[in-house]
Amino acid sequence: MKEMIRVEGMAHSFGKEEVLKDIHVSIEQGEIYGLLGPSGAGKTTLVKMIVGITEADRGRVWVKGVQMPSLHQMNVIGYMAQSDALYGELSARENMDFFGSIYGYNKRKRKQRIQEVAHIVNLEKDLDKQVHHYSGGMKRRLSLAIALLHEPDVLVLDEPTVGIDPLLRQSIWEEFTRLKNEGKTLIVTTHVMDEAEKCDRLAMLRGGYLIAQGTPQELIQQVRASSIEEAFLSYGGAEA
Numbered sequence: 001m002k003e004m005i006r007v008e009g010m011a012h013s014f015g016k017e018e019v020l021k022d023i024h025v026s027i028e029q030g031e032i033y034g035l036l037g038p039s040g041a042g043k044t045t046l047v048k049m050i051v052g053i054t055e056a057d058r059g060r061v062w063v064k065g066v067q068m069p070s071l072h073q074m075n076v077i078g079y080m081a082q083s084d085a086l087y088g089e090l091s092a093r094e095n096m097d098f099f100g101s102i103y104g105y106n107k108r109k110r111k112q113r114i115q116e117v118a119h120i121v122n123l124e125k126d127l128d129k130q131v132h133h134y135s136g137g138m139k140r141r142l143s144l145a146i147a148l149l150h151e152p153d154v155l156v157l158d159e160p161t162v163g164i165d166p167l168l169r170q171s172i173w174e175e176f177t178r179l180k181n182e183g184k185t186l187i188v189t190t191h192v193m194d195e196a197e198k199c200d201r202l203a204m205l206r207g208g209y210l211i212a213q214g215t216p217q218e219l220i221q222q223v224r225a226s227s228i229e230e231a232f233l234s235y236g237g238a239e240a
């Protein structure tokens, strides 16, 4: 299988706080790779570095063989940040249309993709509502739709289902599986254990290190836990 993401010896500090210490990651095409860890462990910092938004103090990142940061690779990556970066005075359709034009899609293609991604996140009926009238969950769904819009090979999703109801969360995960089966690669940060179980591989981030990596089953077995939640707690998931 083809390696899509490689992180080598990444370290980063904010002031005196060393958030990431020596991170090595290799993610293959078609994997759903879950990042777990207590709040403040550095998950967002790590994904921002993979995407190329923040540059690490040390270490290197490659996405599809190209060293990051690289503006060109933004075509390859769909990034959904933890806080929504949306234009509140515009409608959801206008937001998506704007991002579609940034990616160079013509009007017809934009219209087609907007319908497709709006369907995935169940926003078809609310496309013409101004985003500042959206609920928190609707904004998350719109952010996810925008990350999917340009059909990127790599999706980096920072807590994509926070504030989304269980039924829709389930259908969004079905979509993630469909994308994976199409050969897309997904990195997902999450605090939700039943989502973690759906990942092909998980990494536990704690104290600046990736303290464990493996399939959910491997992580459970390593600490003789009976569930991924128990394994998470056993790896020190409850405290940073």
Ligand SMILES: Nc1ncnc2c1ncn2[C@@H]1O[C@H](COP(=O)(O)OP(=O)(O)OP(=O)(O)O)[C@@H](O)[C@H]1O
Pocket (backbone or CB within 6 Å): 014, 017, 019, 037, 038, 039, 040, 041, 042, 043, 044, 045, 046, 082
């Ligand atoms: N721009 C910044 N300036 C200073 N400190 C920062 C900055 N960004 C993150 N940090 C600190 O780095 C640490 C890791 O933060 P990060 O957001 O990466 O954690 P996280 O694992 O994503 O947490 P959560 O699960 O709560 O989202 C925290 O202590 C945070 O306060």
